[in-house]
Amino acid sequence: MENLLRVRDLKTSFFTYAGEVRAVDGVSFEVAVGEAVAIVGESGCGKSVTAMSLLRLIPEPGKVLAGSVELGGRDLLRLKEREMRHVRGNDISMVFQDPMTSLNPVLTIGTQLAEAIRQHQKVEKDKARARAIETLEMVKIPSPDKRLAQYPHQLSGGMRQRVMMAMALSCHPRLVIADEPTTSLDVTIQAQIIELLKEIKKATGMSIILITHNLGVVAGLATRVIVMYAGKIVEYGPVKEIYQIPQHPYTWGLLKSVPRLDAAEKRRLVPIYGQPPDLLKPPAGCRFHPRCDHAMKVCREKEAPFVPVNGNGEHRVACWLQHPAAPAVAGFKKGVPA
Amino acid sequence: MSVGGGGNGEILVRVENLKKWFPVAAAGLSFAAKREWVQAVDDVSFEIAKGETLGLVGESGCGKTTVGRTVARLYEPTAGKVVFDGQSIYELPAEEMRQVRRKIQMIFQDPYASLNPRMTVGDIVGEPIDINRLATGEARKNRIFELLETVGLNREHASRFPHEFSGGQRQRIGLARSLAADPSFIICDEPISALDVSIQAQVVNMLQDLQEKMGLTYLFIAHDLAMVKHISNRVAVMYLGKIVEVADGYELYAHPVHPYTTALLSAIPIPDPGVEEERRRIILEGDVPSPINPPSGCHFRTRCRLAQPVCSEKEPELVDRGAGQKVACWVT
Structure with missing residues (x-):
């Protein structure tokens, strides 16, 4: 299988007052095209920090110290910030754990989706709206045109997670990083979301990095597993x-x-x-x-x-x-x- | 329509037609607006035998936590009756209730929020001893040490503060506190959901050991059906304020009858890729309806793939289907 992503000897530390916390200490792996790789481990094992390092979204006082993250022959760690912004969303996007706090409560779903699309691709407003409806259909949200005018609080947890997924998929990325995408959801809703991820993966041929501590979810979705x-x-x-x-x-x-x-x-x-x-x-x-x-x-x-x-x-x-x-x-x- | 106890054991807790409704402000600003109610627990009955563990599962908002809190009389019930060890607890005056509550203890979900950060672990564990005037001075101190050792901590921990402990250790402190007043019944409200998997097993094993040693009775409330099945003798499944099915955990897994139970079981992933490949999921459409205006008749009918006209007309009662399995469904 052709590799999409190749991570070599990644090291990320947080420089706290108490000293250096080596959150990720020499991690190497590959993700093939169309493959779902799961990273499992308990809280604090560095699985989320690994994901954030790939996107170069490590907050202060953290720092990626060494290693390489190759995507299609380019080392993401060496790109300029401007180039990196183009990678985020277009090539790699992310679905976060908590759909409650990762959506802006004062903007409508439509505004947020269109923002994501227009941020990454040069399209007109009405085109962005059409694309937003398209992606909401893709994640199976009923009557998507009506949803565009709604605010996050008007949606249930499962619906919000679908909106997050729609946002992540809106620019057709090659790799989606899903960080505990179902942890805050009930099991019947979790089953809906996992089923949806599987379908979209099959339909689009994208790769997935699934970060979770739930070994059951991994068994149903991933082809390879990394234990941290x-x-x-x-x-x-x-x-x-x-x-x-x-x-x-x-x-x-x-x-x-x-x-x-x-x-x-x-x-x-x-x-x-x-x-x-x-x-x-x-x-x-x-x-x-x-x-x-x-x-x-x-x-x-x-x-x-x-x-x-x-x-x-x-x-x-x-x-x-x-x-x-x-x-x-x-x-x-x-x-x-x- | 109560749920029979497991085995021949004596009944310790009997809950009859329990209701707990919470008032909510009606929508709009009209003064004429009628008051609305969240029907969190709507006519729930069950029994727990001495030494038994009854598991209570269901998704967020189904009312399982409210059942736990109302049974402990932390909430006053809207209607219904709880008989604990022969006494109807809602009729007791405050002073007698205090005596009974000593026997009914609770462990909470969040090990960070349920311990006072300004108290030492010794004082946290000692508080039930003080409130119930069980011991003072040297005897109190020794009792605290004994309790800490019972839950796998040591006496040096008594002088420390909660922030110095990990989540799993804090849950042990909470457990030591619940044991301090020598209870016979412990309501465990999602005691392990906030813990990492490797730590969950430590706490669950300890709960089982303590039950065996002290003859405790548990109401184990959680959303993790695999864990509930593991720890409980019988499992009750709740949906939107009601118990829809109750049975022996293994029976429930092998022969679920209620369509909600079937869907819930099929949604739970099993950590085995071979098994997962073969499994067929019943994906429930949509979300749980609001408990403010629950659907008429059977509350589950709006998401049920087997729903018939009768389901919207009349509410099904929990009916014994043999072998202690009770189901509230018109169709199956």
């Missing part, structure tokens, strides 16, 4: 392998700590003990070692290399348990799918 912990990628691979043969104890823990709706019997949940680390002073070695049941001496001292799990190298993990000298762990399948 404390600013680093600990594992990535095709969605089926991540769920069937998770290799990192953290991924493993994430899957075991949530009950499955289709579980046939009660099984005690297996929590991950302790707390995620303070990124002002992350632990030495593997950052997950203080919470890991299988931590060895080497885990406390040296960071684990990112190694391929099977032959094709599509599934990789940073864990010392992959080392040939590491002891076998019960219930843990190392390497190639059985």
Whole structure:
């Protein structure tokens, strides 16, 4: 598959009074054309900061320190701000988590949509209006011409999220970053939005980066999964392998700590003990070692290399348990799918 | 139309035809405007046996939190009755209610907003002890230490303030506080929704351990049906102020009867790509109607794919369909 986006060794830090918080610390991945990649992890693991770094929207006191973000042969991190503005919306757009606060409460839906369109493309006002109606139809908002005159407070949460999606899609971007797009919505509305994302992806061939902590949503939408912990990628691979043969104890823990709706019997949940680390002073070695049941001496001292799990190298993990000298762990399948 | 308890256990909480309506200002400026009501909880009945966990699920605005708060008499009911341990609590005078409330405790959703930032953890946990005059001096201090240790914190934490703790630890503090007055019934209102997944499991396991050890009875309110099914003996599904179905959690998943339950179950994603590929979703159209003017008859009929004329004419009652499963639906 042809790559649309290639991120290499991205590092973003926040310089606070307490010191440097390394929110994203050396992250590399690719997104292919027409693919949906999910970034999963818990609060503060750096998944949103990664997304914001791609768009160069990191607020003070944060800074992208190193790395490259290549989109169609251009490194976005080296573009002038004026050029970057052209990339945002046209090439990459974003759907935010909270549709309540990301729409302007004093402007109508129509004004906000037309603003987004006219900001990025040179079109006349009435043309922008027609385009706005078109995009509202695309996200299946009933009677879109009437909606244009309405204000955000007149819409429900699900409808607002559709408007946000319409705005993100209005300039036909090649990549949409959806940052927890369904977290504040009810499950039946979440199902509507996920279904819609799938349909639009199929119809337009755009790529999606889905940021979420909901492993269920990922399973239904993504083709590849990136698992982040404390600013680093600990594992990535095709969605089926991540769920069937998770290799990192953290991924493993994430899957075991949530009950499955289709579980046939009660099984005690297996929590991950302790707390995620303070990124002002992350632990030495593997950052997950203080919470890991299988931590060895080497885990406390040296960071684990990112190694391929099977032959094709599509599934990789940073864990010392992959080392040939590491002891076998019960219930843990190392390497190639059985 | 009450909902029977699970197993042969003695009934601890019986809720009969509970209603809680909130007044809202009518639209417009007319003085003649009629007062309108948000019918947050509209004729809900259920029972919880001693030592049982009843899960209450539903989407935002369905009235599940209002049920919890009204059962604890934090809200005065509009109508209905709650019998707790043989006493009808809405008829009790203030002083006797205080005695009963000791036995009914609550854990709240937001671990940041539900602890006073200016009080030490020791005083937060000790407050129910003081209010109920359960212990003083050394005995009070020891009881606080004991409670903190029960929830997996330690005695050094007593002198610290809430901001020094993470979300999961704060939820433990809230739990220690709820246990301080030695309750028999705890209403858990979305106790884990604000927590990260790895921390959720810690709190849920602890709730289960405490139930086993102390014989507690829970009303577990949440929107996460997978988690509710995991922790509860029985699950009640609410929609727009009413219970539409109640059953054993596994039964409910295997044989949902009410069309809303079916849709709700099908909407919940399962963390398994193989399963997700095969699943067929029932996507509900539109949004939940306003509880100010709920639809006539069955409240769900406006979004129901099986709706018949009778659904708009008469309200269906919760009817026993065998094996403790009760459903309020004309069609299924």
